[in-house]
């Protein structure tokens with residue numbers, strides 16, 4: 001037996017930050033969530049899966065018109081022709097109360113109700129799927145707690161949209177404990193909501209497949225669904241990549257760049273690498289240029305020019321294949337500490353006194369002692385850091401941080417005077 005588990009399709013969700021500029025592959029980006037769903041159906045047909053599970057957020061929100069629903073219905077029909085059922089729940093984005101329009105789906109579509117958890121048994125396969133849709137967007141109850149007991153003799157699957165115990169960047173909806181899921185007696189938990197793929201438990205398998213298509217610069221890396229094969233009651237899960245546009249963050253270290261052209265060349269080389277890693281997909285990239293650099297003044301005097309030079313480099317690497325979502329020029333001025341420390345002004349005196357602290361073990365120890373005194377006055381719950389932030393090494397690192405931050409700011413001011 002074989003099934004496909006996907007979640008968070010967010011059909012017709014706009015890719016955030018989509019800017020038009022000459023050469024930007026705008027249409028490809030716009031249709032990305034639909035093309036990814038077509039890839040999903042293609043995979044199901046090629047693998048001849050027995051059924052498909054969709055764990056919520058099929059839609060990004062209420063449909064603007066019926067075209068989103070018609071598209072989804074057409075994809076479900078492709079699966080119906082191969083007699084593949086699609087079992088699905090609603091999540092926070094497509095909760096029952098948020099959707100004002102309705103379209104009857106093909107009869108291989110099985111939507112779980114939102115008023116209580118229910119069980120659908122696929123007789124021929126000996127599979128029982130338990131699920132409950134979100135009635136409203138912000139479900140605060142532990143839905144998993146009331147899921148039915150496993151059906152004896154069947155392969156039991158829990159289908160659920162949930163944050164489990166919470167994940168950074170995701171609202172804490174339908175919270176539950178991993179122990180509740182693992183202890184339910186089910187053979188597989190098909191979760192949705194968290195957009196990063198994560199296998200929370202191996203025995204039984206508890207899986208977030210991640211979303212089908214990244215939607216913004218923080219959803220980087222390969223996106224897709226989980227293909228599950230069950231042999232003798234034992235399930236194995238494998239990620240299958242289905243996205244059509246790949247998000248990447250391109251960090252460019254400008255500290256060795258002599259000028260802004262070097263920065264563009266460095267970014268270009270990184271874009272080539274990232275594009276090669278996408279396996280023929282389009283690339284949506286955020287470029288972040290950092291580091292104390294001799295190119296700093298040039299970049300900051302003409303930021304529009306260099307932003308567009310970076311866009312042009314991307315278009316040159318792959319016409320209509322790379323879209324630059326944003327360019328952050330976050331360089332610092334080059335810091336030549338020897339010259340600054342020799343200066344007779346206040347800046348030079350400040351740097352020299354920082355170096356005196358750094359190079360004098362007695363002064364560092366004095367700081368450690370006075371920080372330890374402060375730390376002792378903290379309530380115990382604030383003293384739980386595993387690495388003592390008031391230790392000798394931490395204080396030395398802090399002094400170096402002060403130097404770096406202070407001087408990049410001070411010298412930036414000078415450069416703009």
Ligand SMILES: [Mn+2]
Nearest residue numbers: 008057093193
């Ligand atoms: Mn989602």
